[in-house]
Amino acid sequence: MDAPIINFYAVQSAELESKKVEYNGVNIEVYFHKSHAWNVDRMIESVQDSIDYFTQAFGPYQHKQLRIIEFPRYRSFAQSFANTVPYSESIGFVTDSRDESKIDLPYYVTAHEVAHQWWGHQVSGANVEGAAVMSETLSQYSALMVLEKRFGPEKLRKFLKYELDRYLMGRTGEAFEEMPLYKTQAQQYLHYNKGSVVMMAIYDRLGEKRLNAALKAFLNEFRYQSTPYPTTLDLLSYLKQDATQAEQNFIDDQFKYITLYELEMKEVSISDEADSDGFYSVTLNVEAVKQRADGQGEETEQPLDELIDIVLFSDDPENLLAEDFVIYSQKHQIVTGTNIIELRVKEKPLFAGVDPYVKLVDKDNVNNLAKF
Ligand SMILES: [Zn+2]
Secondary structure (H helix, E strand, O other), rough: OOOOOOOOOOOOOOOOOOEEEEEOOOEEEEEEOOOOOHHHHHHHHHHHHHHHHHHHHHOOOOOEEEEEEEEOOOOEEEOOOOEEEEEEHHHOOOOOOOOOHHHHHHHHHHHHHHHHOOEOEOOOOOOOOOHHHHHHHHHHHHHHHHHHHHHHHHHHHHHHHHHHHHHHHHHHHHOOOOHHHOOOOOOOHHHHHHHHHHHHHHHHHOOOHHHHHHHHHHHHHOOOOOOOOHHHHHHHHHHHOOOOOHHHHHHHHOOOOOEEEEEEEEEEEOOOOOOOOOOOOOOOOOEEEEEOOOOOOOOOEEEEEEEEEEEOOOOOOOOOOOOOEEEEEEEEEEEEEEEEEEEEOOOOOEEEEOOOOOOOOOOOOHHEEEOO
């Protein structure tokens, strides 16, 4: 190998077709069963987009090849080894990706696996609580950024809703004790599902530039390092490196505590006619509560006073085929209890949402939207 690798590799043997593309000095190769060629180009496109994004965000790709190799659906997963990704036919190769209202599974899974070449292979966590945050949570974040660039924030919303639901279901079924994210153990609902929502929330607060600069600095410090391996405490110190006190509190809420919101768009109304300047008056009633749970699910109310998205839509945000349907999108200071928000807009909205892009861990995200 051209760069250090972990003592961890896969051996596969099969009669396969291949498609090979050279891209900026990297040989991208997909090996597939001869009748399963449908999504090969989509996977190659995802590898290219991912290598581009991760290289500029976190630093160079360390190998000269990136190979994806299909295996039958005895098992349903893909896994990243150094420059090699065994990939089940059932989570990409035989997926019907023609319906554009659905998440592009092969594109997403590929981006996640490519991200592991940085998160897991360039830096890997100490064998202690929270280690999976450094591999899985950061790979999820990286893949979601590639998805957002490709498909836009409106389509990412569906994915984050799914991740949030999986987290909420996971904590309901927890047999022992829910850990805060920075101490996740074998709890996939934390380091995958909650991790996606949390990282996108921190991205929303810090912005792409600052968050990626923090991750890049963390990676630079610990690249190929095993004496010692980093823990989530190291990661958190980088995430907070130039954060304001309010941002640091938010990061702690997400990682060190089990923080839950219940935001509801309770009532919406709009004037029948536009005023003489052509504006409609919109009144929104948002109910809000913030809680902290312990590992057994016992909740304590926390004071809430945070900037939260308020969005007006001209179409149903559940309709992934809708385009240009955001009429108004601003953060408003939301406090515990009833918040009355008055807006003036030129176009009549059809839906109003509080945190509609699922940037917070909300116990019921269905009531975040209301129809006029
Ligand atoms: Zn993974």
